Every structure is written in structure tokens, then in C-alpha cells.
Amino acid sequence: MKPHLLLLLALLLMLTVAPAARASGTDSVEISVTINEILVVEYVGDDPVEFDVTADDLNEHSKALINQGSINWWSNTAPWTVYVKRTCWDLENYGEDGGVELQVKYGPPDYDNGQNWQLVGCEDHHPSYDHDGEAWVEPYGFPWVFSPDGDDDGIGNGTFTGIDWKVKKLDWNIPPDTYTCTVTFTIAPD
Amino acid sequence: MPMSGNRLARSLAQFACIAALLVFIGLPAWADSEDDPDFYLSVPGVRALKLDRTSLQFTPGAQEMEAGWTQQQVLLARVSANVEWALKLSGTVGQWEGPWDKPVGDIHWKCGGGGYTALTLTEAVAAEGGPCNQQTVPLHFRIRLDWANDTPGEYTYSYILIEVTQP
Numbered sequence: 001m002k003p004h005l006l007l008l009l010a011l012l013l014m015l016t017v018a019p020a021a022r023a024s025g026t027d028s029v030e031i032s033v034t035i036n037e038i039l040v041v042e043y044v045g046d047d048p049v050e051f052d053v054t055a056d057d058l059n060e061h062s063k064a065l066i067n068q069g070s071i072n073w074w075s076n077t078a079p080w081t082v083y084v085k086r087t088c089w090d091l092e093n094y095g096e097d098g099g100v101e102l103q104v105k106y107g108p109p110d111y112d113n114g115q116n117w118q119l120v121g122c123e124d125h126h127p128s129y130d131h132d133g134e135a136w137v138e139p140y141g142f143p144w145v146f147s148p149d150g151d152d153d154g155i156g157n158g159t160f161t162g163i164d165w166k167v168k169k170l171d172w173n174i175p176p177d178t179y180t181c182t183v184t185f186t187i188a189p190d
Numbered sequence: 191m192p193m194s195g196n197r198l199a200r201s202l203a204q205f206a207c208i209a210a211l212l213v214f215i216g217l218p219a220w221a222d223s224e225d226d227p228d229f230y231l232s233v234p235g236v237r238a239l240k241l242d243r244t245s246l247q248f249t250p251g252a253q254e255m256e257a258g259w260t261q262q263q264v265l266l267a268r269v270s271a272n273v274e275w276a277l278k279l280s281g282t283v284g285q286w287e288g289p290w291d292k293p294v295g296d297i298h299w300k301c302g303g304g305g306y307t308a309l310t311l312t313e314a315v316a317a318e319g320g321p322c323n324q325q326t327v328p329l330h331f332r333i334r335l336d337w338a339n340d341t342p343g344e345y346t347y348s349y350i351l352i353e354v355t356q357p
Contacts, residue, residue, distance in 0.1 A: 025239030028282075028349040029265055031297060033248045033333055037342045040252045074256060076337050156338040157256075 037077045041187035043163070045069015048180070051167050058174075064166040071106065071160040071185060078154030079190045086183045088122040101168040102181065106160040117166060120183060235273040239354040242266040248333055255335050259298075262332040269317075269325045269354050276357040277301075277327055278313040279350060288345030296334040297347060301327060309350065318357050 045068045057063040071082060084104055103117040248260040269275060279299060286292040298306035301316040317327045329352075 025237050025269075025354045027239050027241045027244075027267075027352050029241060029243070029352065030245040030349045031248070031331065031333070031347040032245065033250065033260065033286075033288075033340075033345040035250060035255075035335075035340050035342050035345065038252045038255055040256075074252065074337060076255065076341055155341070 035076065037189060038075070039077065039080055039187040039189065040074040041082050041185045042072050043069055043183075043185050044072060045163060049165050051165075053167075053170060058170050058172050061170045062166060062168045063170065064164060066164045067162045068165055069163045071163060072157065073160070073187060074157040075155060075187065077189055080154060080187055081190055082160075083186045083188065084118070084120050084183060085186075086120050086122060086181045089179045089181050099169050099171070100174070100179070102183070103166040103168060104183075105164040105166070106162055117164075122181075233272070235271075235356075237269070237271040237273065237275045237354045237356075239277070239352065240268045240270075241352065242268070246331055250333075250335055255337055255340070258335055260333040260335060262330045265329045265331060267327040267329055267352060267354075269319065269327060270323050271319070271354065272321050274320055274357050275318065275322075275354050276315050277317045278315050278353045278355060279309065279329070280313045281309045281311045281347075282349055282351055283347075284311065286345045286347045289341050289343035290339060292340070292345055292347075294347065297350070298332050298334060300330045306330075306332065313353070315357075 049065060049068055051057075051063050051065065053063055073082065086102055089100055102120045104120050105117045242265065246263050246265060248263065250260045254260050267277060269277060281294040281297070284294055286294070286296070294311065295308040297309040299309055299316070300306045307314060316329060319325060
């Protein structure tokens with residue numbers, strides 16, 4: 001076949017094919033997800049927690065409320081620590097913060113050997129009994145920590161069960177009244 | 191034998207008549223083919239697609255992590271076609287780029303009122319239709335999240351192929 005005939009045939013083919021190439025449309029979209037460090041903690045339980053102090057409690061200088069609630073946590077990063085702090089008691093006429101301590105503990109009762117109670121510090125950081133102003137809860141590695149993926153690595157979500165509360169240093173010289181404070185839980189990366 | 195004068199004159203007259211006839215008959219025919227061309231319009235089957243944006247950015251918070259899904263985002267596909275068409279989606283790679291090999295199936299999409307479908311590397315038909323001009327097809331996307339796997343970082347999936355082709 002002569003070259004000019006080949007060229008003509010090629011042109012005809014191009015003219016025939018070109019419309020077909022325009023017969024469809026294509027586009028694309030890119031997807032991106034930015035995941036920041038996310039840590040969440042919440043207390044689930046009675047609110048308020050009420051200590052109904054009796055004469056026996058005053059004589060024993062303490063009163064405990066056992067198994068009052070749970071702390072649920074969620075985190076996509078580790079390690080982390082849950083911090084607990086409170087406002088000072090509203091004891092206007094009973095010295096500085098009233099001298100009454102609040103303690104918190106978690107875990108089943110068999111772990112209650114007296115060593116697991118943590119002092120919940122007043123935000124005013126009363127120096128006589130609260131040198132760091134914060135109690136803490138271990139983030140992971142304790143047998144009662146629940147972790148959904150089973151590896152206790154602190155990533156995922158879980159629950160500190162059996163939150164116990166205790167007031168200490170109760171005394172007969174505390175005037176009858178209702179005293180309140182607000183406890184705050186926070187979770188933060190180590 | 192030489193042509194006589196009369197005969198030559200007669201031959202010239204005949205030639206002049208034929209030439210005149212050709213001018214009268216042939217030239218108008220030639221002029222017609224030049225000045226009044228025929229028009230040929232060949233309309234191919236054409237399908238065109240335009241997306242209202244080229245990327246979707248998700249920044250999930252704690253509630254979305256807890257729910258296991260990002261909030262949905264809508265991508266608007268505008269289809270123009272003079273023939274029947276189908277809008278199809280497919281992934282192009284099996285994993286995201288990021289802190290871990292997040293699978294393509296964590297991208298879920300839906301079109302219209304149906305449920306969400308996991309994106310795969312195989313084309314899936316999102317919508318179909320006939321000839322139209324700038325018909326809007328909303329494509330809803332959401333991303334599966336998991337506290338334990340989706341550690342902090344940037345995850346990118348490049349890219350989802352969206353085509354409008356024959357059904």
C-alpha cells in the first residue's frame with residue numbers, strides 16, 4: 001500500500017477512535033485523615049457522693065464509701081496517667097480547708113491493703129498534708145485494668161472499676177454543716 | 191491533404207459551440223460544489239464527569255473515635271452525558287499511607303438512601319442514568335476508626351477513582 005494511503009487510513013482511524021475516547025469521564029479524589037492524640041476520661045457513679053458522717057465515723061476519724069463508681073477511659077496513645085484533684089472544702093469557719101482529707105482508690109476490695117488509697121489534693125495545695133496536690137491512678141499494668149485488646153498497653157478503652165472514696169481526719173470539733181468539694185478527673189500523656 | 195478555408199472555419203465554429211455549451215453546463219455545476227457544501231455532523235456518545243473537589247479531609251475527635259466512624263462528608267459528582275451512563279467507584283491501592291497499613295475497606299461510601307459500602311479495588315456502581323446536563327450525584331464518605339489501631343498521625347489514601355462510563 002502506498003504511504004499516502006496509509007496516512008489517510010491512519011487519519012480515518014484517528015477520527016473514528018477519538019470520539020470514543022471522549023465517551024467516558026474520569027476523576028479522582030484523595031482522602032486524608034488527621035488523627036490527633038485523643039484521651040478521654042469520665043467518672044460514672046453517684047453524683048454527688050455523700051458522706052453521711054456518724055458519731056462512730058467521728059470517733060474513727062474516717063469514713064469510706066466502697067464501690068461507688070467507675071472511671072472509663074479512651075486513648076489512642078500511651079503511656080498516660082489519670083489525675084484526680086478537687087476543690088477545697090467550703091469550710092469557711094474551720095481553718096484552712098478544714099483539715100479533712102479526701103482519698104480515692106480503685107480496684108476490688110481484696111486489693112485494699114491500705115496502700116492503694118491515694119490522696120486527692122485540694123487545688124489550693126495545702127502544704128500541711130498535700131505536697132503535690134494531685135492523686136494519680138496508674139494507667140496500665142495493674143491486673144484490674146480492663147483493656148479491650150487484651151494487651152494492657154493503655155491504647156483503646158477500658159474501665160477502672162470499683163472506685164472507692166474516703167474522708168479522713170474527721171474530728172468532733174468540725175461544726176455541723178454540709179461541706180462540699182468538686183472532684184475533677186483528667187487524663188494526660190506521660 | 192490540406193484543409194480548405196471553409197472547412198477550417200466550420201471546425202472552429204463547432205469547437206466554439208461545444209466550448210460555449212460546456213461553459214453553460216459545466217461551470218455552474220462546478221460552482222455549486224464549491225459554494226454550497228454539504229454539512230456533516232457526527233455526534234459521538236459523550237459522558238463527562240466533574241467533581242466539586244479533589245480531596246476530603248477528616249479530623250475526627252473523641253466522639254467520632256468512640257463511635258467508630260468519622261462524620262460523613264459529601265462529594266458532589268456532576269455528570270453530563272448524551273447516552274446512558276453509570277457512575278463507578280474503586281480504590282487504587284490496598285492500603286493507606288500512614289502510621290499503619292490502614293486498609294482501603296475502612297473507606298465507606300454510599301449514594302442516595304442506601305447503606306454504606308466498603309470501598310474495594312473492584313469497580314462498584316454508585317448511580318446510573320440517561321442523557322443529562324450537569325446532573326448532581328452526591329457521594330457520601332465516612333472512615334472507619336478504631337481506638338487501638340488508629341494511633342495519632344496523618345493518614346492519606348491516594349486515590350479513589352471515580353468514573354462515568356457505559357452501564
